[in-house]
Amino acid sequence: MDSVRSNQNQKILKNFFIIILGSLILTISAKIKIPFYPVPMTMQTFVVLFLGIAFGYKIGLSIITVYLFEGILGLPVFSNSPEKGVGLVYFTGPTMGYLIGFLSAVFLTGYFNFGKNIIQNFFKILISVSTIYILGLIWLGSLIGWDKPIFELGAKPFLLAELFKILILTFLASKLVEFRKSI
Template identity: 35%
Template sequence: MQLTASHAVLADRFGPADGTARRIKQAVLVVLGVALITLAANIKVPVPGSPVLMNMGTFAVLTVGAAYGARLGLTTILAYMIIGALGFDVFQSSTAELNGIAYMMGGTGGYLVGYVMATLLLGTLAQRGWDRSMGWMALAMLLGNVLLYVPGLLWLGQLYGWDKPILAWGLTPFLFGDGIKLALAALTLPAVWKLVGRARS
């Protein structure tokens, strides 16, 4: 596999490839991507002892990044952030009382920054063909998770204080679930590419 070459991403293989129709397709994909991330973020499981809930949002964010590529993926995640900042209930535990910018500055703020960074990374790696192989996709997801956790943990440390059990709050409870999501993405995207290949052969 040529890891430095530019490859088409999944979003490029469906629908119009140029002109106004392509822009309409991209707009629709952004809307669908935001809806998917919102839905996944609300599939959540409380983690005892942690102020951060485990949810499927990270899986959706990383998968959208890989399927859309860097530019469209970044547009989608920024649209999601803007909608959330305006006060709409798109984040995992936003409420009528806590939403918008106030929510984004809370305990999950660093992870939201990580969402943007990880989406850009996954899109870039997908454009180098990493999403077509289970091994490379698993590595891409691992790197994406690192980009999620680094700003997330730094944010928690600054917000609550480094004397608190930051790793126990924001890392270790989620490793098992993230491993499952990593494996799921590593299986799903290469499988979709195989289906695309068969449909076009």
Template identity: 40%
Template sequence: MSSAPILIDAAWAPGGHRRLARGALLAVAGSLLIAVCAHIKVPMWPVPITMQTFAVLLIGFVYGSRLGAATVALYLAEGAVGLPVFAGGGGIAHFAGPTGGYLAGFLVAAALTGWLAENNWSRSIPLTLLGMLLGSAVITLFGFAWLAALLGAEKAFLVGVAPFLVGDAVKASLAAVLLPMAWKGLPRIL
């Protein structure tokens, strides 16, 4: 069973021997987008509200499961080696601190939203909204589980889940409008 076309392939068709270079360029550009969005934030403790999750999920939807996950993996590697790509800077310590679970969830969520895109979930408002909410739930569950191990379940919910629910809904709604609009702006593909 072949998957449905994804947005990036419709916008920029992969070309034979240039496919690897195209993928590398897209992964670097996507990791830079996530890094920029990580610094668009509303300060909170222990985890700030950022546009980072929006970028992670959007990249999954636009790039598909494999390139989306590879892009997030590149972003995480950039942060692990100390580049200031995370909301709180860079370094391996971020994976052991309060944001560690969220960072791990990014990879799974990008793969999930990419898979959903490969199954035509990025072309309609209701499916895109549901897909973004599912991706957000994955990130939240990973973050909650990690925070619960560090802080206890009740405190983890109060500081690591509840404050982000409205923001996640707003980001999901934004993507639910943008992605179907992007598809409509492209020439018809089979």
């Protein structure tokens, strides 16, 4: 009985560590800007998708939830915080839909079965990241008005960078699933 409890405690501690570390990595990925055309690229969406594939939807959702709560509580974890604000005010700004989309994207990448077929992996990752942009564009349009060029403002500048990140993850997906099974 004690060994079962000990194993459960070890699993809880391991998951807690993964969640805190995942939130920290996501924060770092939001802060680093990589020169890219036509706009600088962060690796934030890459990390969201990576976390889902590598740790599954339960741990992935936990990581994103902790990250979002950290930001809502005022910690400067989001991409342009503290420069453009912190806390609930920043969260409910133009990027809220994208941030909420992190939840759907990490869920889908954690839920999908990734195998050796890179074409299937590509489309699974594409579907997952698309939810970030769909929710982001819906929120952005609701916030600034549908008469504005929402797609040109909220998606088009980022598509080349997203394709680059999707391709990297497509080739890593089967290895990440093997990693998930080993931990």
